[in-house]
Amino acid sequence: MTVFFITGTDTDVGKTVVTSLFVSFMKSYGYHCAPFKPIQSGAVQRDGEWIAPDPEIYQLVTEHQEMKDLYAYLLEKPCSPHLAAAHEQVQFDFSFINNKVNKLEKAYDGVILEGAGGLYVPLIEDGYCMIDWMEELHVPTILVARAGVGTINHTVLSVEALVRRKIPIAGIIFNHLHEEEEGIVKDNIHMVEKLTKVPIIGTVPYRENILDVLADQDERQKCYADWEINVFREAFADESATIA
Numbered sequence: 145m146t147v148f149f150i151t152g153t154d155t156d157v158g159k160t161v162v163t164s165l166f167v168s169f170m171k172s173y174g175y176h177c178a179p180f181k182p183i184q185s186g187a188v189q190r191d192g193e194w195i196a197p198d199p200e201i202y203q204l205v206t207e208h209q210e211m212k213d214l215y216a217y218l219l220e221k222p223c224s225p226h227l228a229a230a231h232e233q234v235q236f237d238f239s240f241i242n243n244k245v246n247k248l249e250k251a252y253d254g255v256i257l258e259g260a261g262g263l264y265v266p267l268i269e270d271g272y273c274m275i276d277w278m279e280e281l282h283v284p285t286i287l288v289a290r291a292g293v294g295t296i297n298h299t300v301l302s303v304e305a306l307v308r309r310k311i312p313i314a315g316i317i318f319n320h321l322h323e324e325e326e327g328i329v330k331d332n333i334h335m336v337e338k339l340t341k342v343p344i345i346g347t348v349p350y351r352e353n354i355l356d357v358l359a360d361q362d363e364r365q366k367c368y369a370d371w372e373i374n375v376f377r378e379a380f381a382d383e384s385a386t387i388a
């Protein structure tokens with residue numbers, strides 16, 4: 145079964161929103177995919193229960209998975225995973241994570257792994273970063289980038305880092321975190337495509353009520369109206385896109 149990795153040019157660029165939309169987008173083409181957040185920092189306590197913020201948003205689009213099956217590690221401190229883990233004396237066991245992903249691979253057509261923050265986010269205090277793990281996983285990667293001013297530099301740098309590690313890049317999705325000047329967004333997309341030669345999968349519009357949008361099938365569909373399915377079909381056909 146196919147595993148995709150959703151990374152971003154930064155934290156808070158919209159990886160969770162895109163992961164949730166991606167699950168719905170693939171379902172509209174008949175592919176049942178499971179979202180999964182291997183390492184979640186910034187857990188919140190509600191009614192005495194620890195909640196993983198990103199999987200809580202996934203549940204707006206996936207009614208089949210219980211919260212405990214949507215993540216592997218849940219850490220309280222809202223910071224880099226290496227620091228949040230050190231704060232709680234937690235050591236990540238990557239075979240534990242891989243086993244949870246493998247279980248999902250057997251039950252679904254695809255698994256959508258969401259990273260934490262961007263590429264050079266330390267997972268371990270010795271400096272082992274998200275990109276090092278992604279290099280080991282070697283699965284098709286979707287890069288989520290801001291649509292507005294400042295994105296060209298961040299996106300090209302992220303692509304350069306992925307290419308240097310030979311991490312397969314399925315494509316880039318530009319997310320409107322604010323209302324942007326569309327002429328600038330259009331040129332941002334054009335320049336990133338020119339500088340990176342990486343396929344642009346599509347965009348996500350700014351929606352003030354984005355969580356309500358994610359909870360509504362018709363509204364979700366409007367968000368991925370310009371997404372290119374063939375990019376994903378190719379990745380689904382790639383036998384090596386698995387961590388089994």
Ligand SMILES: Nc1ncnc2c1ncn2[C@@H]1O[C@H](COP(=O)(O)OP(=O)(O)OP(=O)(O)O)[C@@H](O)[C@H]1O
Nearest residue numbers: 155156157158159160161260261320349350351354
């Ligand atoms: N298209 C959008 N329109 C409006 N708000 C958005 C949009 N995309 C993301 N947001 C908001 O921006 C914030 C960050 O989005 P999100 O949580 O998806 O980022 P992230 O990259 O997953 O962050 P993290 O690194 O913590 O996982 C959230 O409050 C989210 O609701």
Ligand SMILES: C[C@H](N)[C@H](N)CCCCCC(=O)O
Nearest residue numbers: 155185186222223224261265
């Ligand atoms: C807490 C935050 N929302 C994410 N879960 C983790 C972001 C780590 C960013 C590390 C860094 O780039 O400085």
Ligand SMILES: [Mg+2]
Nearest residue numbers: 159160198258
């Ligand atoms: Mg997220």
